C-alpha cells in the first residue's frame with residue numbers, strides 16, 4: 001500500500017522511540033527527507049504527499065538500519081561539520097563536533113600552507129580552506145578509501161583546486177614543509193573498545209579510532225617527524241583524548257614547541273593541544 005509522507009514519518013518516529021532512540025522524530029524526518037530526496041525543511045508542507053511503495057520500503061529498511069545501531073549520518077551519507085556538509089561512508093570516521101575545536105584554534109592565526117594528517121573525510125583541512133581562500137593544503141591518509149571520500153568532499157565544498165591528496169603513512173610520502181600541521185589521530189586505548197557506543201564500535205573504522213594499548217602510538221609516530229615538516233614559527237595542532245593533555249603537552253615540549261596551549265571542547269573536556277616552533 002502507498003502511504004502519505006506524514007504516516008511514514010509517524011511510523012519511523014514510533015519505531016525509533018520504541019527502541020529508545022531519544023530524538024526519533026528528528027531522525028525519522030531526516031531519513032524521510034533522504035529517501036524522498038527533499039530538503040528536511042520542506043517535509044513540513046509535504047505531509048499529504050503520497051510516497052511510492054518502493055520508497056516506502058526503502059524508508060522502512062533505513063529505519064531498521066538505525067534501529068540496529070547505524071548512525072544517522074552513515075545512513076543518509078552526510079554529516080554537518082563547521083557549517084559545511086561532508087559525505088561519509090563506512091570507510092571514514094564520522095566528523096565530530098569536538099573536532100571543530102581544531103579548526104577554530106587553527107583560525108586564530110595566519111598561515112599559507114596546511115597539512116592534515118589522517119584526513120578521513122577531509123573535514124578539518126576543507127573547513128580551513130573554505131575559511132581562508134588564499135591557503136593551499138595537503139591531505140594525507142593511510143587509507144586510499146578515505147582519500148577518495150576526502151576528494152569528493154573537497155570538490156563539493158569547492159576547494160579541490162587548492163588541496164593535494166597523498167597516500168601516506170603519516171609523513172612517509174610527504175616532502176615539503178608547512179606553516180601549519182593539523183591532525184585528529186586515532187587516540188582511543190584498545191581496552192576502551194567495550195566502553196564505546198555501538199554506533200562508534202560497529203560503524204567507525206577501527207583504524208581511525210585506536211591508538212594502540214595506551215592510545216598514544218599515533219602521537220609517538222607523528223612527533224618523531226612533525227618538527228622537520230614545519231617552517232620556522234610553524235604550528236602543530238592536534239586533537240586529544242580528554243585524559244591525554246599532560247602527556248601530549250610533554251611531546252610538544254620535548255620536540256621544541258613553545259606557547260603550548262590546551263583548549264577545551266564544549267563539554268569542557270581538554271580536547272586540543274597546540275604549539276609552535278620558534279621563528
Ligand code: GLN
Nearest residue numbers: 093119120184185186208
Ligand atoms: N581528520 C578526520 C576527522 O577529524 C579523520 C580522523 C580520524 O580518522 N581519526 O574527522
